[in-house]
Amino acid sequence: MSDDLMFDIAVVGAGPAGLAFTRSLTGSGLSVALIEGQPEAALRDPGFDGREIALTHHSIRLLKSLGAWDRVPAGEISDLREARVLDGGSAFALTFGAEGADRLGVLIPNHLIRRALFEIVEGQAGVSLMAGRKVANCAVEPAAPRGRVVLDDGATIRAKLIVAADSRFSGVRNQLGVGVEMNRLGRSMMVCRMRHDQAHGHVATEWFDHGQTVALLPVADAEERVSSVVLTLAAPAIAGLMSLTPEAFAVEIERRMQRRLTGLELVGTRHAYPLATTWSRRFAGEGFALIGDAAVGMHPVTAHGFNLGLRGQETLAKVVRSARVGDIGSGRLLARYEREHRLASWPLYRGTNALVRLFTEETAPARLARGVALRAGQATAPFKAVVRKMLTA
Structure with missing residues (x-):
């Protein structure tokens, strides 16, 4: 264990949810390992992927509070x-x-939101970006600091809390043994x-x-x-x-x-x-939490997925920050995040799926x-x- 890399939190996935969560911890004094399979160049300047994101007013306020909003060119924002x-x-x-x-809201190209979020996280105090590296396996163990993440290059990260933000097909979720309702x-x-x-x-x-x-x-x-x-x-x-x-x-x-x-x-x-739509059987447990599509993968028809992901990471960040000097990986603490995010997600997820069935x-x-x-x-x-x-x- 002497050669292990020690962090408070290991975030797997530098998509919008993972980046926003990392930024939401700024000033908390917590050390974060941000792990992403894509190379750093792709994070710094992501290519156009065709997706236009419909942002709610809440998401707009959140991006402003994080410092990302002003980094999106005004001419690319459509009312x-x-x-x-x-x-x-x-x-x-x-x-x-x-x-x-x-x-009602705004529409912004997805790649510009990703770029803006990366810009505010890059160089953030306490954050170690590990780009171009993938998770070989991970687990939550009984002894502190509980979380163990082994990368494909053999490096081992120990953390009090593992946060899975690695898509609706989350490998971290699977390795942690969290079941998922998936509809391809x-x-x-x-x-x-x-x-x-x-x-x-x-x-x-x-x-x-x-x-x-x-x-x-x-x-x-x-x-x-x-x-x-x-x-x-x-x-x-x-x-x-x-x-x-x-x-x-x-x-x-x-x-x-x-x-x-x-x-x-x-x-x-x-x-x-x-x-594909996904609903994770658990959003959190002892030493881990799921955010973004790793927790809930919405059908895009109602455009709720991105906004729900931003709201979920905001909820988790508030819960983690509330621990102050307490155990940020405590199952009792993380249960607060799970309860609140499930309450916000369940009606949207089920309602959207019912709407899709009705109209198709x-x-x-x-x-x-x-x-x-x-x-x-x-x-x-x-x-x-x-x-x-x-x-x-």
């Missing part, structure tokens, strides 16, 4: 002023406006930016068409004529779309959208991601139920107020 939900060929739309607020949906999400004739007006549209789901997200553009297109289909169909030439791809997407947008032109690269089943009763649900939602002011508050509170 989200209205959201619409469409079903099949019906012209009816369930709409959510900002009402008293100036906007057999579908993929393709994302890309496209220019079009019509102005988007900073309106986001979610269209549940028969056999496919299409989201149109407004991208920051002086003419308001560039949107992020998010298309969900069976994995083989997405693979076929990815192989088309840009010209043929634009024709096919215009056809799939039934010319709701015209003059489509691919802007930049296309990216495809397999869809193709039976006649399901189609009828969708139309009824949309019209009931539009006519129910309390329901719309609750959804609006989730975004603007």
Whole structure:
């Protein structure tokens, strides 16, 4: 053990949740090992990955408090002023406006948020970045400091607390013996930016068409004529779309959208991601905690996943900081994090999954139920107020 590297906390995963959690500990006096398989260059300047993140007002305030907000170029931030939900060929739309607020939220490219978070963590006192290194195995042991993380180069890290932030397919979660409810949906999400004739007006549209789901997200553009297109289909169909030439791809997407947008032109690269939802059986235990997608991997349809990940790391950081000179790996202490984050996550996770089932089943009763649900939602002011508050509170 004399050659082991000693830290208070070992964070595995330098994605948004892991980076935000590390930053949330600034000034705490705790030493942190931040372990990430990607090379440091990829963290410092991540490439465009196609994903536009819809941030709630709470997430905006959090990024500001962490010091990351001002590091995102203002010209890359797109206001989200209205959201619409469409079903099949019906012209009816369930709409959510900002009402008293100036906007429902904002949309920012994922890679710019990641870059901003890395910039504020890089050089943070007490943080040792271990990039380009992967976890070979990890465990929580009875003797202090409990956590043992062995890297692929043979180095061993001992920590009072292991924090898994390594994606919904978390290897750390598996090695710690935490069970997970996983639903591999057999579908993929393709994302890309496209220019079009019509102005988007900073309106986001979610269209549940028969056999496919299409989201149109407004991208920051002086003419308001560039949107992020998010298309969900069976994995083989997405693979076929990815192989088309840009010209043929634009024709096919215009056809799939039934010319709701015209003059489509691919802007930049296309990216495809397999869809799976995950719910960890435990969020914490003696000597460990799970945050971000390692705790809850949401379906992207309601755009809650990223925001939930930021909220979860904030909750864990507050619990850890409250220990002061106490045992930050105590199961009793970490149970507070688990209770609060499960309470915040459970309704969103189950509600989102129910929504996906309702709007993707193709039976006649399901189609009828969708139309009824949309019209009931539009006519129910309390329901719309609750959804609006989730975004603007």
